Amino acid sequence: MPRQGLNRQSIVSAAIRLIETEGLHRFSLRELARTLHIKTASLYNHIGSADELHTEIGYYAIARMKEVQLAAIQGKTGDEAVEALADAYYRFGKERPELYKVILSLPMVKNDAIHKAGFDIVEPIMAAMAGYHLTEEQMMHLQRVLRSIMHGFLSQEEAGCFRQFPVEVSDSYRMAVRGFLLLLHSFGNEAST
Amino acid sequence: MPRQGLNRQSIVSAAIRLIETEGLHRFSLRELARTLHIKTASLYNHIGSADELHTEIGYYAIARMKEVQLAAIQGKTGDEAVEALADAYYRFGKERPELYKVILSLPMVKNDAIHKAGFDIVEPIMAAMAGYHLTEEQMMHLQRVLRSIMHGFLSQEEAGCFRQFPVEVSDSYRMAVRGFLLLLHSFGNEAST
DNA sequence: CCTTAAAACTAACATCGTTAGCATTATATG
DNA sequence: CATATAATGCTAACGATGTTAGTTTTAAGG
Numbered sequence: 001m002p003r004q005g006l007n008r009q010s011i012v013s014a015a016i017r018l019i020e021t022e023g024l025h026r027f028s029l030r031e032l033a034r035t036l037h038i039k040t041a042s043l044y045n046h047i048g049s050a051d052e053l054h055t056e057i058g059y060y061a062i063a064r065m066k067e068v069q070l071a072a073i074q075g076k077t078g079d080e081a082v083e084a085l086a087d088a089y090y091r092f093g094k095e096r097p098e099l100y101k102v103i104l105s106l107p108m109v110k111n112d113a114i115h116k117a118g119f120d121i122v123e124p125i126m127a128a129m130a131g132y133h134l135t136e137e138q139m140m141h142l143q144r145v146l147r148s149i150m151h152g153f154l155s156q157e158e159a160g161c162f163r164q165f166p167v168e169v170s171d172s173y174r175m176a177v178r179g180f181l182l183l184l185h186s187f188g189n190e191a192s193t
Numbered sequence: 194m195p196r197q198g199l200n201r202q203s204i205v206s207a208a209i210r211l212i213e214t215e216g217l218h219r220f221s222l223r224e225l226a227r228t229l230h231i232k233t234a235s236l237y238n239h240i241g242s243a244d245e246l247h248t249e250i251g252y253y254a255i256a257r258m259k260e261v262q263l264a265a266i267q268g269k270t271g272d273e274a275v276e277a278l279a280d281a282y283y284r285f286g287k288e289r290p291e292l293y294k295v296i297l298s299l300p301m302v303k304n305d306a307i308h309k310a311g312f313d314i315v316e317p318i319m320a321a322m323a324g325y326h327l328t329e330e331q332m333m334h335l336q337r338v339l340r341s342i343m344h345g346f347l348s349q350e351e352a353g354c355f356r357q358f359p360v361e362v363s364d365s366y367r368m369a370v371r372g373f374l375l376l377l378h379s380f381g382n383e384a385s386t
Numbered sequence: 387c388c389t390t391a392a393a394a395c396t397a398a399c400a401t402c403g404t405t406a407g408c409a410t411t412a413t414a415t416g
Numbered sequence: 417c418a419t420a421t422a423a424t425g426c427t428a429a430c431g432a433t434g435t436t437a438g439t440t441t442t443a444a445g446g
Contacts, residue, residue, distance in 0.1 A: 141364060151348070165336075179338060232427080237405080
């Protein structure tokens with residue numbers, strides 16, 4: 001009741017903090033309101049819906065992801081860049097798992113805005129592949145391939161699918177990335193580093 | 194009240210039917226009960242919980258998946274087998290998307306039973322790679338790689354991540370599989386078909 | 387100071403899964 | 417065939433979820 005300086009941004013921030021500490025699965029508007037010493041309904045003065053909040057958090061997550069990836073490939077080209085990118089992607093997923101889950105749970109179809117955010121994920125990948133002289137079309141395909149590998153790997157590991165066998169998970173990942181590099185090299189031009 | 198011949202199996206079947214027609218996202222015990230002309234609470238005479246039902250449906254889905262994959266690689270070896278497997282995986286995901294989502298949403302960690310079911314996913318993959326003379330350890334890694342590619346691709350496409358660019362999705366998938374084959378070949382021994 | 391708009395509140399709703407307790411139906415047993 | 421018993425259905429209720437409507441309170445501006 002004493003009224004604090006709440007706004008949309010501070011609520012999004014609080015939500016992110018809550019998700020990263022308590023886990024996405026136990027996040028709810030109730031919990032969020034509780035941490036803000038507010039009743040649940042009061043949240044609706046600042047956000048339109050839980051879905052909208054979710055999307056907003058997704059934007060944040062994608063932005064952080066993009067940041068990390070761009071920093072990773074900074075000054076690198078060719079295989080080195082691709083490996084650094086894949087590494088950064090993996091580390092982000094491991095270091096901020098809950099935030100990564102938010103990205104995964106983002107329905108890319110809905111808004112145009114969210115569709116546009118998808119390009120933020122693509123951009124660093126395209127940049128990493130810039131060294132190889134590929135056609136536009138090849139890059140579009142290859143970007144999908146690399147994303148599939150990285151995302152697929154992380155989400156399966158997260159789901160616990162990789163505990164069946166006692167071999168090092170990071171080795172498997174490196175192998176996956178090596179496969180992608182082989183594919184990249186198979187397109188002729190510029191073998192790189 | 195007149196009491197029909199309901200049992201655990203028939204309820205699981207009805208749930209699967211409902212999920213495949215209406216979509217997983219709008220499935221609920223209420224809806225399920227409605228289609229069975231029963232009150233929601235009555236379901237608990239046959240199932241332990243919604244989670245248990247979910248798991249049960251997961252078993253079914255994995256079994257169908259395995260079936261399809263084994264049939265696909267039947268009589269094939271080497272690259273041909275791997276390609277057939279990847280193709281079957283993709284088609285299953287497209288033809289029974291809701292059932293595939295059930296597999297994805299299965300928390301592989303929980304039960305031992307569900308952990309065991311994970312091997313049903315691995316088995317056809319191992320079988321497809323049998324032609325290449327790989328060590329046990331290599332197969333464990335490579336199985337993870339292929340699963341990452343297939344699952345990652347399907348789930349990103351499902352999420353709408355691939356609509357950014359106007360290039361054929363199936364071409365991207367074939368390219369991804371080709372990358373995996375290159376990786377496979379890089380382990381020396383037996384180039385196959 | 388007093389009006390007004392923003393931000394909090396209370397109360398209610400529908401939906402979700404779930405449990406407890408009661409009624410009924412089918413089945414098996416004497 | 418009758419009756420005890422277990423299986424299956426029902427109703428009623430809970431707490432949690434997101435959400436809306438209507439009301440009060442706080443802060444800011446004229």
